[in-house]
Amino acid sequence: MFELNKMQKEIRKSVRAFAKGEFEKEQCMEMDKSCKFPESQKNKAADTGYLGVHFPEEFNGGSLGVVENALIAEELCIKDSTTGCAIMLSIMGSEFLLRYGSDSLKKRYLPELSGGKIISSEAFSEQTSDSEFLNINTVAEKTDSGWVLNGKKANVINGDSSDIFFILCKIEENQDGRDNSLAVFLVDSSRSGIIVDEKKDSLGLRMLNWVDITFNNVTIPLENHIVSIGNDKKELYLYRSEILVQIAAMATGIAKGAYERSLSYIKLREQFGKKIGEFQITRHKIAEMATQIELASLITHKAAQTIDSGKPDYAICAMAKNSATRSAVKVTDEAIQLFGGYGFTSEYEVERYYRDAKVLELLGSSKSFLKDKIADKEIGRIKKSKK
Amino acid sequence: MEILEYTDEHKEFRNRLREFAIKEIIPLADEWEENHLIPKEIWQKMGKAGFLCTNVPSEYGGHGLDFLYSVIIIEELSRTNQSGLVVSLHSDIVVPYITSYGSEEIKKKYIPGTVTGDTITAVAMTEPDAGSDLVSMKTTAIHDGDSVVINGSKTFISNGINCGLVVVAACDPEEPDPYRSISLYIVEEGTPGFEKGKKLDKMGMHSQDTSELFFNNCKIPKENLLGDKGGGFIMLMEKLQQERLVCAIGAVAGAQYILENTIDYCKNTLSGSGKPLSKSQATRFAIVEMSTEVKLGKTFVDKLIAEHMNGENVVIETSMSKYWTTEMIKRTVDRCLDLTEDYGISEECLLGRAMRDVRVHSIFAGTNEIMKEICSKFMGL
Numbered sequence: 001m002f003e004l005n006k007m008q009k010e011i012r013k014s015v016r017a018f019a020k021g022e023f024e025k026e027q028c029m030e031m032d033k034s035c036k037f038p039e040s041q042k043n044k045a046a047d048t049g050y051l052g053v054h055f056p057e058e059f060n061g062g063s064l065g066v067v068e069n070a071l072i073a074e075e076l077c078i079k080d081s082t083t084g085c086a087i088m089l090s091i092m093g094s095e096f097l098l099r100y101g102s103d104s105l106k107k108r109y110l111p112e113l114s115g116g117k118i119i120s121s122e123a124f125s126e127q128t129s130d131s132e133f134l135n136i137n138t139v140a141e142k143t144d145s146g147w148v149l150n151g152k153k154a155n156v157i158n159g160d161s162s163d164i165f166f167i168l169c170k171i172e173e174n175q176d177g178r179d180n181s182l183a184v185f186l187v188d189s190s191r192s193g194i195i196v197d198e199k200k201d202s203l204g205l206r207m208l209n210w211v212d213i214t215f216n217n218v219t220i221p222l223e224n225h226i227v228s229i230g231n232d233k234k235e236l237y238l239y240r241s242e243i244l245v246q247i248a249a250m251a252t253g254i255a256k257g258a259y260e261r262s263l264s265y266i267k268l269r270e271q272f273g274k275k276i277g278e279f280q281i282t283r284h285k286i287a288e289m290a291t292q293i294e295l296a297s298l299i300t301h302k303a304a305q306t307i308d309s310g311k312p313d314y315a316i317c318a319m320a321k322n323s324a325t326r327s328a329v330k331v332t333d334e335a336i337q338l339f340g341g342y343g344f345t346s347e348y349e350v351e352r353y354y355r356d357a358k359v360l361e362l363l364g365s366s367k368s369f370l371k372d373k374i375a376d377k378e379i380g381r382i383k384k385s386k387k
Numbered sequence: 388m389e390i391l392e393y394t395d396e397h398k399e400f401r402n403r404l405r406e407f408a409i410k411e412i413i414p415l416a417d418e419w420e421e422n423h424l425i426p427k428e429i430w431q432k433m434g435k436a437g438f439l440c441t442n443v444p445s446e447y448g449g450h451g452l453d454f455l456y457s458v459i460i461i462e463e464l465s466r467t468n469q470s471g472l473v474v475s476l477h478s479d480i481v482v483p484y485i486t487s488y489g490s491e492e493i494k495k496k497y498i499p500g501t502v503t504g505d506t507i508t509a510v511a512m513t514e515p516d517a518g519s520d521l522v523s524m525k526t527t528a529i530h531d532g533d534s535v536v537i538n539g540s541k542t543f544i545s546n547g548i549n550c551g552l553v554v555v556a557a558c559d560p561e562e563p564d565p566y567r568s569i570s571l572y573i574v575e576e577g578t579p580g581f582e583k584g585k586k587l588d589k590m591g592m593h594s595q596d597t598s599e600l601f602f603n604n605c606k607i608p609k610e611n612l613l614g615d616k617g618g619g620f621i622m623l624m625e626k627l628q629q630e631r632l633v634c635a636i637g638a639v640a641g642a643q644y645i646l647e648n649t650i651d652y653c654k655n656t657l658s659g660s661g662k663p664l665s666k667s668q669a670t671r672f673a674i675v676e677m678s679t680e681v682k683l684g685k686t687f688v689d690k691l692i693a694e695h696m697n698g699e700n701v702v703i704e705t706s707m708s709k710y711w712t713t714e715m716i717k718r719t720v721d722r723c724l725d726l727t728e729d730y731g732i733s734e735e736c737l738l739g740r741a742m743r744d745v746r747v748h749s750i751f752a753g754t755n756e757i758m759k760e761i762c763s764k765f766m767g768l
């Protein structure tokens with residue numbers, strides 16, 4: 001896909017106008033500093049239809065695809081990286097419900113999510129688990145009246161303010177295989193037995209909160225079992241593909257936002273009797289940044305399209321995440337340099353873009369894990385040599 | 388074989404400072420970061436323990452020690468999880484202007500306080516519109532009988548809030564040659580017309596009170612001129628070798644500390660598969676590559692320290708080392724964060740603070756682009 005279609009271009013334009021009108025710089029800086037979630041901006045984005053565009057219309061979605069969702073993420077993050085990410089990630093985990101949930105669960109929760117009425121969190125990781133979700137120790141036990149959950153989840157994004165959690169558990173009744181007994185459940189945060197630890201201060205994306213959560217004999221209805229994860233973890237990989245694309249899209253937006261700010265600055269700032277944009281080194285930096293952004297955007301759209309076309313390609317999504325987040329870190333880093341001392345101050349915003357970009361790079365699956373997976377696909381099986 | 392020869396006295400000094408830091412600095416680092424200020428008392432404690440201005444001659448209350456003591460201080464303070472206590476800026480950058488260019492009276496009057504830590508110092512060159520292009524500064528100093536009147540504003544001044552004394556660069560509006568118009572003056576805190584502005588809100592170095600300074604018909608005695616009138620640019624150039632070297636020493640030591648912590652973390656943290664993170668081949672190679680870079684940096688910088696102490700002109704090499712080591716520390720933090728995976732997102736992991744702090748290294752004391760300009764000029768390109 002080398003060019004966006006007319007509707008996609010329209011979406012871009014309208015999101016850009018929306019963000020320009022709704023994201024106020026001083027307010028965003030303040031929310032980042034005080035770790036406050038952009039509630040009203042999120043609600044307005046939801047009202048305008050920007051949350052869950054990839055949900056079907058019957059669930060209050062836009063019946064559009066992952067590509068369109070990525071475009072929205074990108075544009076929101078251009079105007080404000082932290083606010084954009086906070087809005088997009090306010091319904092984290094919902095794709096699990098969207099792809100695997102029962103009709104009744106979907107009916108009940110998806111419209112609330114896309115309407116901005118509730119916030120959701122993905123509670124997958126644990127202290128000892130890794131990107132492949134080995135070593136999940138949170139247990140779900142089936143009883144006559146429902147499932148009983150016990151365990152502790154680490155670094156749950158928005159865990160402090162979420163209304164529902166999508167939680168990955170080991171199912172007690174089938175615990176022989178090490179990794180073939182996982183399932184995802186939907187848990188209302190109002191259930192008793194949920195203990196949320198103190199919020200952690202984070203390097204970036206500070207409008208979100210990061211917490212550890214203990215589930216202590218939390219009972220949920222039987223129907224809240226969304227899906228059991230198969231041996232090949234296909235469900236997890238599909239879900240992860242969507243998250244990876246979303247992260248790549250936010251990263252692309254962040255890179256663009258820092259780039260646009262740099263472009264205006266170098267045309268204004270004067271040193272040695274010249275605009276700094278006239279120095280060859282500055283011009284080459286701009287060329288490099290533009291190239292990085294072009295590549296990030298292309299691979300992200302391609303990855304998104306594999307999902308929309310019904311042939312989700314996890315390896316491409318992993319490549320998109322790794323390369324777009326790397327580009328975002330490089331571009332925002334260079335933006336700070338171009339701003340000189342001012343780049344190091346909050347006032348000029350690019351420092352926040354840089355911190356947010358780095359957090360996106362660390363978020364989700366690790367770079368090294370994703371490379372392992374890309375290599376798995378590229379190399380395939382290698383015959384072991386006989387000794 | 389070591390390039391630098393540390394004596395037993397040096398080693399004893401390092402141990403004493405390390406113990407001091409463990410007791411007096413590291414436990415308070417978080418608090419300073421939160422308060423966005425270094426308490427003045429720590430400067431006095433440092434002074435009392437003999438850790439400030441170690442090379443100042445004893446006639447001005449100093450200890451008359453060699454530059455290796457400065458190196459030790461920079462290296463040890465790089466291991467304290469804060470970078471707001473900018474001792475080296477005070478001892479190795481600002482005070483030397485006074486020791487080298489101040490009159491006898493000026494030295495007697497001001498230097499003893501800088502050694503005890505009662506007087507914290509700052510140097511004010513940068514202005515809102517004059518950063519890399521220093522000579523385009525607009526702050527003026529007009530000599531009028533026995534006094535000098537300073538007008539203008541400065542920004543990004545380290546220790547701007549805490550300082551009791553500032554070395555200010557200002558120009559003579561009558562002098563058409565910009566390279567001959569700049570002079571350096573000492574301005575005391577509390578002088579009428581000298582005002583400290585707001586503390587800058589920064590990505591990192593939160594405990595550092597970097598701020599704006601304003602001079603509004605600020606009248607100082609003409610004795611507060613350092614060196615010759617119009618000799619400011621040359622004095623700045625003369626001192627820059629040491630300033631850049633100081634940056635490079637800090638960058639290498641900082642990178643080493645960050646890497647040591649990351650190696651510890653990777654050895655002591657199990658991955659999902661139950662093995663320490665450091666057992667992954669990719670992690671092992673990354674650590675080896677970063678360690679190689681730190682060693683390259685250290686070898687280069689230690690040699691420059693020896694040459695600098697020997698009085699050699701190593702302007703090109705110190706400029707090279709400033710740009711290379713500051714890029715290297717940025718690269719190191721960035722890669723270390725990748726190794727800690729999502730633990731690095733939390734500020735609990737000190738790498739986040741390190742990333743926020745080191746970002747400025749390639750900007751202050753002359754940006755890395757300016758370093759390359761200088762090198763290329765001196766290389767005759």
Ligand SMILES: Cc1cc2nc3c(=O)[nH]c(=O)nc-3n(C[C@H](O)[C@H](O)[C@H](O)COP(=O)(O)OP(=O)(O)OC[C@H]3O[C@@H](n4cnc5c(N)ncnc54)[C@H](O)[C@@H]3O)c2cc1C
Nearest residue numbers: 279337338340341511512513518519543544545752754756
């Ligand atoms: C935390 C902090 C502490 C500081 N402490 C002090 C202090 O104590 N005292 C003091 O006087 N100053 C201090 N500074 C100021 C610092 O030295 C300046 O920020 C620095 O010199 C750069 O100037 P600038 O910020 O105006 O950037 P600019 O000069 O505007 O530079 C902007 C960008 O243009 C590039 N550029 C400029 N000229 C060229 C060229 N010819 N070719 C190619 N690229 C070019 C720069 O490299 C940079 O990337 C401090 C700054 C910070 C952030």
